Amino acid sequence: MIHHTRRRLVTTALAFVGALSLTAGSITGVLAAEKPKTVRITYVASPFNVPSIVMRAKGYLDEAFAPYGIKVESPEITSGAQQVQAIAAGEIDIASVLGGSSAILGKTNGADVQVIAAYSRNPEAYAILATKGGPQKVTDLKGKTVAGPKGTALHQLLAAALIKNGMTLADINYINMDLGAARAALLAGKVDAATLAGNNALAVEQAGGHVIANGKGLFDPTTVIGVNGAFLKNHPDLVEAYLAAHRKALAFMAEEPEEALKLAAAEQKISLEDARRMNAWYDFTLKMSDADVANLAADQDFMVEAGMMKKKIDIKADLVAPIAFTQK
Numbered sequence: 001m002i003h004h005t006r007r008r009l010v011t012t013a014l015a016f017v018g019a020l021s022l023t024a025g026s027i028t029g030v031l032a033a034e035k036p037k038t039v040r041i042t043y044v045a046s047p048f049n050v051p052s053i054v055m056r057a058k059g060y061l062d063e064a065f066a067p068y069g070i071k072v073e074s075p076e077i078t079s080g081a082q083q084v085q086a087i088a089a090g091e092i093d094i095a096s097v098l099g100g101s102s103a104i105l106g107k108t109n110g111a112d113v114q115v116i117a118a119y120s121r122n123p124e125a126y127a128i129l130a131t132k133g134g135p136q137k138v139t140d141l142k143g144k145t146v147a148g149p150k151g152t153a154l155h156q157l158l159a160a161a162l163i164k165n166g167m168t169l170a171d172i173n174y175i176n177m178d179l180g181a182a183r184a185a186l187l188a189g190k191v192d193a194a195t196l197a198g199n200n201a202l203a204v205e206q207a208g209g210h211v212i213a214n215g216k217g218l219f220d221p222t223t224v225i226g227v228n229g230a231f232l233k234n235h236p237d238l239v240e241a242y243l244a245a246h247r248k249a250l251a252f253m254a255e256e257p258e259e260a261l262k263l264a265a266a267e268q269k270i271s272l273e274d275a276r277r278m279n280a281w282y283d284f285t286l287k288m289s290d291a292d293v294a295n296l297a298a299d300q301d302f303m304v305e306a307g308m309m310k311k312k313i314d315i316k317a318d319l320v321a322p323i324a325f326t327q328k
Contacts, residue, residue, distance in 0.1 A: 047198020112229035123215030148195030153221035
């Protein structure tokens with residue numbers, strides 16, 4: 001009797017284990033089935049985002065996601081604010097080039113955005129410019145009209161330059177315009193100066209304009225790579241696939257620098273000489289450092305002081321994912 005009872009218990013236990021195995025297998029199957037059919041990664045070429053240009057030109061993203069049977073969609077959303085809105089709405093998975101201030105503002109306003117790596121550091125790429133005969137020094141801007149995108153690194157540059165020269169934004173008329181519109185307004189003589197970056201700044205110089213001040217010594221902007229927090233949590237392997245493609249682009253830039261610059265020059269419709277000049281302004285290291293976190297904290301302080309946001313977040317704990325500090 002005892003023997004039969006033990007046998008039934010063993011049989012029942014084995015059946016239970018088998019059921020668990022089937023359930024685990026079913027869960028695994030469901031999770032595998034939940035892989036997205038497409039991954040949506042923004043494409044932002046300007047002001048001079050060479051890694052992104054190389055990734056597209058060489059097909060590295062398509063290669064990275066092909067083993068998963070996933071198609072890559074690359075919407076061209078250049079505005080940081082719009083990229084964050086798209087993340088919040090679930091319309092994009094990865095914001096490939098995101099201004100630090102946009103990431104912070106989005107997080108503060110409830111967007112589920114996480115920073116997974118740095119994209120670039122490029123203070124010299126940001127500048128305040130005027131046309132021939134226009135203001136020569138920052139102090140000359142008093143009472144003048146300056147165009148540029150508010151709530152961005154360029155806004156921060158302008159504020160920092162004014163403060164260094166004993167002025168504030170209240171001493172000028174600052175008009176909110178995107179880069180292309182600000183450049184056009186400046187060249188048409190509708191504004192006295194403009195805050196511009198990359199090829200927009202070069203276009204003004206080539207038209208006879210000049211730089212009043214650039215970001216060197218004034219601030220240290222860090223652009224980042226942002227992802228939808230739920231996407232990072234549910235698909236860390238796909239996030240790694242993206243980062244692997246990005247690293248492949250950086251390797252190509254190191255091994256074939258001239259070819260990379262040719263690709264960038266063609267995409268930006270600038271000369272190879274101008275591409276070389278701009279490339280010298282950028283540090284494309286992926287790994288986030290304590291200095292990058294400090295730069296983002298400075299961005300946040302600026303936005304609070306400027307009245308653009310009321311409450312602060314803990315940059316390292318709330319915004320930057322641990323993976324950002326382990327990149328190569």
